Amino acid sequence: MSRYIAPLLIGVLGTAILVGLGVWQVHRLQWKEALLAEIAARMELDPVALPEHPDPASDRFRPVALHGRVGSELALVFIPQAGGGGVRMRLIRPLELENGRRVLLEIGNAAPEVLDQLETLPRFSGTGILYWPQEVDLFTPGHDAGTNVWYARDLPAMAEELGTEPLLVIASARDLGNPLILSSEPDPSRIANNHLQYAVTWFGLAIVWAGMTVLWLARIRRRRYLER
Structure with missing residues (x-):
């Protein structure tokens, strides 16, 4: 009987861990679907005046109405294209509102070869989406001092640079x-949501682990039978 204890413990523990990971991914799927629905609903709201103190949680993706003067300063942010399709550049300029506030305005994105053909509109009067990108990590290259090229939308650093x-x-x-500028508006339908795939993978591994445990125990039982 003692021969069965270690394989049984390994089998039960491993299966439980894999099933737990699958259940966790199911919960993540439900969270992500609710989040995407919330994002889509927020983006459909009527534009409001820019809040005095916007909240990254409650105001993210909220449409706002903006009127002001576009500054001449420019930040260009790389957007690598999937499948080796080259790069595009985000075009970010300071926008001075009528009340004196200055915010970062992402006008859109364009191919590097047409940047010298783009004219800077002196004023902007329209709507936009409040957004707090999370693109900076330990592996993000730093901003090259003396240039306007950035490798990620680092809001604190860009705000300091552009005032x-x-x-x-x-x-x-x-x-x-x-027509040379494409919209950078977030699209909820294109936000990655692979949690169902991950859940199926973990549950599948749990089934395989449990099956291998049964085979392991069967081999031990057969070996004991042959030793008699």
């Missing part, structure tokens, strides 16, 4: 006004 609040508004697609 604005650490607040980003992404211009609405209908307010771009230039």
Whole structure:
């Protein structure tokens, strides 16, 4: 009987861990679906005036109405394209509102080869989406001092560089006004949601682990039978 204890414990513990990971991914799937639905609902709201103290949690993806003067300073942020399709550049400029506040305005994105063909509109009057990107980590290259090229939207650093609040508004697609610029508006339908796939994988591994444990125990039983 003692021969069965270790394999049984390993089998039960391993299966329990894998099933737990699968259940966790199911909960993550439910959370992600609710989040995407909330994002889509927020983006459908009527634009409001820019809040005095926007909250990254409750105001993320909220449409706002903006009117102000576009500064000449420019930050270009790399957007690597999947499948080796080259790069595009996010175009971010300071926007000075009528009340004197200065925020970061992401006008859109464009291919590097057409940047010298883009004219800077002196004023912006339209709508945008409040957004707090989370793109900076330990592996993000730092900003090259003396250039306007960035490798991620680092709001605190960009705000200091351009003299604005650490607040980003992404211009609405209908307010771009230039066919060479594509909209950078977030699209909830394109936000990755692979939790169902992960859950199926973990549950599948749990079944395999349990099956291998049964085979292991069967081999031990057969070996004991042959030793008699």
